[in-house]
Amino acid sequence: MPQKRLSVVVTRRLPEAVETRLTELFDVTLRDDDTPMTRAELASAMSGADVLVPTVTDQIDAGLIGQAGERLKLIANYGAGIDHIDVETARRRGILVANTPGVMTDDTADMVMALMLAVTRRMQEGLAVMQRGEWEGWAPTAFLGSRLGGKRLGILGMGRIGQAVAKRAHAFGMQIHYHNRRRLRPETEDALEATWWESLDQMVARMDVISVNCPHTPSTFHLLNARRLKLLKPTAVIVNTSRGEVIDESALTRMLKAGEIAGAGLDVYQHGIKGNPELVNMANVVMLPHMGSATMEGRIEMGEKVLLNVKTFADGHRPPDQVVPSMQ
Numbered sequence: 001m002p003q004k005r006l007s008v009v010v011t012r013r014l015p016e017a018v019e020t021r022l023t024e025l026f027d028v029t030l031r032d033d034d035t036p037m038t039r040a041e042l043a044s045a046m047s048g049a050d051v052l053v054p055t056v057t058d059q060i061d062a063g064l065i066g067q068a069g070e071r072l073k074l075i076a077n078y079g080a081g082i083d084h085i086d087v088e089t090a091r092r093r094g095i096l097v098a099n100t101p102g103v104m105t106d107d108t109a110d111m112v113m114a115l116m117l118a119v120t121r122r123m124q125e126g127l128a129v130m131q132r133g134e135w136e137g138w139a140p141t142a143f144l145g146s147r148l149g150g151k152r153l154g155i156l157g158m159g160r161i162g163q164a165v166a167k168r169a170h171a172f173g174m175q176i177h178y179h180n181r182r183r184l185r186p187e188t189e190d191a192l193e194a195t196w197w198e199s200l201d202q203m204v205a206r207m208d209v210i211s212v213n214c215p216h217t218p219s220t221f222h223l224l225n226a227r228r229l230k231l232l233k234p235t236a237v238i239v240n241t242s243r244g245e246v247i248d249e250s251a252l253t254r255m256l257k258a259g260e261i262a263g264a265g266l267d268v269y270q271h272g273i274k275g276n277p278e279l280v281n282m283a284n285v286v287m288l289p290h291m292g293s294a295t296m297e298g299r300i301e302m303g304e305k306v307l308l309n310v311k312t313f314a315d316g317h318r319p320p321d322q323v324v325p326s327m328q
């Protein structure tokens, strides 16, 4: 099949450079407005296209995959996380799934540090005072936060992003600890000066800061559940740039309200902003709208990965970033 004829539906607006390149290479249907597709729109997109390019805001579940047209052969996700796609059902239907790993690692790790600093250095409170025009000058005891240097950072999930966080946090003088299903190779562990904890419970109980960097899978859903959160020190801070589902957010909210944990920096939520509205106005909680990978450079590189996945598939090969069900 000549490449030009491969029909590709993109579910969201992408950076212009990415849309232009896709249009040059394929018969592309782009989205006019930047709202997520409805389920009916997704179903219709999946009924006639060869390739679907969705994002994290599209729930590509078994029902939708079951109804997909015979033509659909590739779901080339724009993004690394694939918890919104039923990869196993896609595999059974003979539909390949690909994602865009690696290119958002540094941007997300930068955001972990930004959130860590924002919470521990009380930036939210400082910003609010400035925005309200209420600042009355420097004071020896105003806005005292806590120092990152010398503190214990527990990284939950030591993949690419976790390791990039470890490097940054190490440069800030933090002591690096991690929990991961598989222990890192000794040379990697040594290079990061990282300590592995087999027991998540034991690690959680001893950390000053926890950074969630594992993907959301059935085995990481509510990994930080109410019981585990209770193990945290009352002075501990949690940062989550992975997926909201990894933390029991209602339990976290209750603990933040009760002062049983010092603060949280959140970029992701299980139920969006409506899930736990009380979090929004807490002085010790910094909330961002899922912007961990939101740099122009990163989003263009994600587009390049999508292009390469689709193009390689169009040329009759497996996409370089093919996802297999065991990765979920």
Ligand SMILES: O=CC(=O)O
Residues within 6 Å of the ligand: 056, 078, 079, 080, 081, 082, 104, 293
């Ligand atoms: O969160 C963003 C992604 O998974 O790509």
